[in-house]
Amino acid sequence: MKKNIAVLMGGRSLEREFSIKSGERISNALRKLGHNVIKMDIDEHIVDNLTSGRIDLAYIALHGKDGEDGTIQEILEVLNIPYTGPGVYPNVLSFDKIISKQILMSHKIPTPPFYFLNTSSFRELGSSKLLPFIIEKIGLPMVVKPSAQGSALGIKIVNNKESLPEAIIYALSYSKKVILEKFIDGVELAVSIIGKDRPRTLPIVEIVPKKKFFDFESRANIDQTDYFVPARLSPAEEKKVKETAIAVHNALKCNILSRVDIILDKKDKIPYVLELNTSPGMTDTSLLPMAAEEAGMSFEELVDEIIRMSL
Amino acid sequence: MTKKITFDYWKHLYSKRTRYMASSEIRDLLSLSARPDIISFSGGLPEVRALSFERLEKYIRRIIKTDGAISLQYSGSDVYYPLKTRLIEVMKLEGVDAVEEDIITTTGSQHALDLLSKIFINPGDTIITEAPSYTGALNAFNSYEAKIIGIPVDRYGIDVSILEEKLKELRKKKVTVKFIYLVPNFSNPSGVTLSLKRRKIVLELAKKYNTVILEDNPYGMLRFEGSPIPTIKELDSRGDNRNVIYLCTLSKLLAPGLRVGWIVAPHPILERIILGVQSTILCVSILSQRIAYEYFSDPTWQENIERFKDIYERRRDAMLKSLEDNFPRGAEWSKPDGGFFIWLKLPEFLNTREILADSIRNKVAFVPGTGFYADSSGLSEARLAYCTEDTDRIEKGIRILAGIIKEKIKLYKSFK
Numbered sequence: 001m002k003k004n005i006a007v008l009m010g011g012r013s014l015e016r017e018f019s020i021k022s023g024e025r026i027s028n029a030l031r032k033l034g035h036n037v038i039k040m041d042i043d044e045h046i047v048d049n050l051t052s053g054r055i056d057l058a059y060i061a062l063h064g065k066d067g068e069d070g071t072i073q074e075i076l077e078v079l080n081i082p083y084t085g086p087g088v089y090p091n092v093l094s095f096d097k098i099i100s101k102q103i104l105m106s107h108k109i110p111t112p113p114f115y116f117l118n119t120s121s122f123r124e125l126g127s128s129k130l131l132p133f134i135i136e137k138i139g140l141p142m143v144v145k146p147s148a149q150g151s152a153l154g155i156k157i158v159n160n161k162e163s164l165p166e167a168i169i170y171a172l173s174y175s176k177k178v179i180l181e182k183f184i185d186g187v188e189l190a191v192s193i194i195g196k197d198r199p200r201t202l203p204i205v206e207i208v209p210k211k212k213f214f215d216f217e218s219r220a221n222i223d224q225t226d227y228f229v230p231a232r233l234s235p236a237e238e239k240k241v242k243e244t245a246i247a248v249h250n251a252l253k254c255n256i257l258s259r260v261d262i263i264l265d266k267k268d269k270i271p272y273v274l275e276l277n278t279s280p281g282m283t284d285t286s287l288l289p290m291a292a293e294e295a296g297m298s299f300e301e302l303v304d305e306i307i308r309m310s311l
Numbered sequence: 312m313t314k315k316i317t318f319d320y321w322k323h324l325y326s327k328r329t330r331y332m333a334s335s336e337i338r339d340l341l342s343l344s345a346r347p348d349i350i351s352f353s354g355g356l357p358e359v360r361a362l363s364f365e366r367l368e369k370y371i372r373r374i375i376k377t378d379g380a381i382s383l384q385y386s387g388s389d390v391y392y393p394l395k396t397r398l399i400e401v402m403k404l405e406g407v408d409a410v411e412e413d414i415i416t417t418t419g420s421q422h423a424l425d426l427l428s429k430i431f432i433n434p435g436d437t438i439i440t441e442a443p444s445y446t447g448a449l450n451a452f453n454s455y456e457a458k459i460i461g462i463p464v465d466r467y468g469i470d471v472s473i474l475e476e477k478l479k480e481l482r483k484k485k486v487t488v489k490f491i492y493l494v495p496n497f498s499n500p501s502g503v504t505l506s507l508k509r510r511k512i513v514l515e516l517a518k519k520y521n522t523v524i525l526e527d528n529p530y531g532m533l534r535f536e537g538s539p540i541p542t543i544k545e546l547d548s549r550g551d552n553r554n555v556i557y558l559c560t561l562s563k564l565l566a567p568g569l570r571v572g573w574i575v576a577p578h579p580i581l582e583r584i585i586l587g588v589q590s591t592i593l594c595v596s597i598l599s600q601r602i603a604y605e606y607f608s609d610p611t612w613q614e615n616i617e618r619f620k621d622i623y624e625r626r627r628d629a630m631l632k633s634l635e636d637n638f639p640r641g642a643e644w645s646k647p648d649g650g651f652f653i654w655l656k657l658p659e660f661l662n663t664r665e666i667l668a669d670s671i672r673n674k675v676a677f678v679p680g681t682g683f684y685a686d687s688s689g690l691s692e693a694r695l696a697y698c699t700e701d702t703d704r705i706e707k708g709i710r711i712l713a714g715i716i717k718e719k720i721k722l723y724k725s726f727k
Contacts, residue, residue, distance in 0.1 A: 014671060017342045043348065119718070122725040154668065165726040166662075172722065173665040174672075205316075227316040285318050 003056040004036045011042035013064030022282035023061035029303040058083040068279045069095035084310040086254040086278045093252050094276045098147050107251040111273045114181040119172050141183040146175030184272045186263040190287040191245035194257045196309040199249050201242040202291035206231035229294045244271045256309050328454050344676035350708035352677040352695040355651040359566045361618050370605035382598045391600035397607035405531050406545040409575045416595045420560040420572040424451040426587040431489045432457045439491045441469045443683030445499045459685035468505030471512040478520045488522045496531040497650025500683045500694035507540045514546050517554045527558045530650035535624035537648040553577045569599040629702035637713035651698035663693040669715045675708045
């Protein structure tokens with residue numbers, strides 16, 4: 001049945017461009033599926049826009065701030081408008097990597113060992129003096145990243161202690177808190193999950209950046225990364241990775257869809273969870289549609305399933 | 312069965328030069344600056360709202376009524392002829408003496424830069440620019456795979472002694488310098504104006520080393536302080552008049568949306584450029600050229616320029632005062648006598664790309680320095696455009712930016 005679907009895209013986050021690409025592609029698919037599409041940017045008029053006409057469903061094509069931190073979900077809850085993707089709580093939990101990593105640890109789900117520090121602790125509590133201790137505990141190389149940011153913005157790998165301050169200052173440009181995380185040498189994997197009550201995994205995508213690390217440039221420029229689907233894993237490894245991803249999805253109380261980013265340690269084959277995304281990219285080069293296609297779902301079928309589950 | 316995903320089946324067909332066209336973090340961050348809630352010091356956007364839209368409407372109606380069929384048709388690749396007479400009058404105000412045969416119009420100055428790159432640059436050829444230099448020019452030169460040598464700029468413009476040393480060194484190595492690209496008036500991005508003394512020296516050097524100067528002058532008429540300095544083109548025309556290719560644009564005198572610029576060059580060069588125009592765009596929009604003709608035929612156009620200057624001067628003053636009042640010690644900035652831009656230099660330990668991420672989150676945008684250097688240096692530098700925002704927003708934006716920089720300095724010092 002034809003529905004009035006608001007595609008929420010753009011927004012105020014640093015991932016605005018990605019969001020617009022995702023939103024445009026989703027809008028086209030929804031039109032092909034016969035729905036009435038109302039594209040909406042997120043600004044001070046959003047409440048007026050959402051209440052000015054009948055909206056049957058809000059498709060959240062936002063990435064980062066507002067779209068993946070629970071803000072837009074809470075607005076939609078107040079307005080009683082159904083929306084795609086996980087609810088307020090899982091968004092709040094997963095957007096802050098510190099909180100979500102703590103939850104994973106409490107569920108005994110492996111995630112790389114880490115410490116976090118915030119801007120004021122450096123400025124006012126002399127936390128820079130902690131760095132030698134952290135290096136001793138975590139070792140080098142180390143991944144330095146903002147606590148709340150997507151698309152690999154603000155992330156650096158640090159190989160020596162001299163470059164640690166620079167990487168911390170860089171990460172703190174994107175977030176008030178910085179995570180110092182053990183670097184896991186392994187295979188980067190993305191596990192997309194869809195399903196309302198019984199979440200199921202889609203084929204795992206293996207990411208092989210031509211640089212050492214899957215950074216922003218590797219994500220944004222398609223020729224800088226190779227992707228393999230399904231990932232080149234043994235059946236046992238695949239099973240373990242998929243089980244881990246579902247465990248993360250459940251631990252963070254997700255429903256409808258999510259994408260779990262994992263590194264499978266080269267040596268001990270432990271699948272370390274890096275993060276969970278509640279609004280995975282839906283562009284031509286995004287991982288969720290890539291996995292869906294491998295599972296035999298066209299982009300329109302994927303979008304259709306997401307909206308059916310969300311209505 | 313595992314398969315490698317192919318997003319782009321045609322990778323094997325692309326030219327090598329497309330490797331210079333990658334997406335960058337800075338570009339993505341700056342895409343946010345178009346939002347109205349962002350105070351933007353990023354783009355050099357002229358204040359077109361200051362134009363009389365009523366008059367423009369009158370011009371366009373007249374053109375369509377009297378000349379519609381011609382204005383909407385293809386034209387020759389050369390300029391719409393009556394406009395040449397007007398452009399000659401416009402350039403005369405800046406001391407540039409030209410005749411109709413010396414001029415060709417282009418689809419904005421960026422098209423001129425592309426055409427000139429096309430006719431001069433083979434892959435690996437050497438050209439010289441100011442450092443920092445206009446990003447659009449660097450992109451055009453890079454796309455033709457030029458080797459770009461940047462010569463530092465101080466408060467009087469390009470450093471002529473370093474330029475001379477470099478030219479000497481290159482001659483010794485038998486390297487031909489295809490051209491020297493300069494924005495001598497209120498340069499983009501530095502805001503600096505090349506002194507008369509240095510203009511003369513640069514011209515002498517071009518003659519001595521047998522090369523040409525691309526004199527890009529989009530901002531020359533937007534001087535709101537000090538006395539005009541002769542263009543290098545004017546200086547050249549006092550002699551043999553063959554070493555300067557002069558570029559100008561309507562973008563700052565009227566409106567960038569029209570996409571009209573023009574080139575004044577020695578005739579043999581012009582002939583090559585015309586061939587270049589034919590092979591790329593056939594002809595420049597005749598409608599845009601007709602609008603430009605109407606605009607410059609109306610004596611009120613100079614009043615518009617005065618209005619523009621008044622607006623930009625107030626905005627420059629607001630930004631300079633706000634920088635003075637709020638920025639921490641150790642920061643330096645240029646004090647332009649006209650144009651659109653102020654160049655900011657922060658202490659070397661600060662990285663303006665990082666500051667941009669923070670700044671965008673706090674709703675202020677500017678352009679980090681690295682994009683203005685061919686070698687991606689300029690990490691602690693930035694371009695601030697004062698032309699776009701009104702004075703209140705300029706003051707607010709600079710206050711926010713100053714706060715972020717002070718916080719960064721504190722954070723940096725916490726590691727010492």
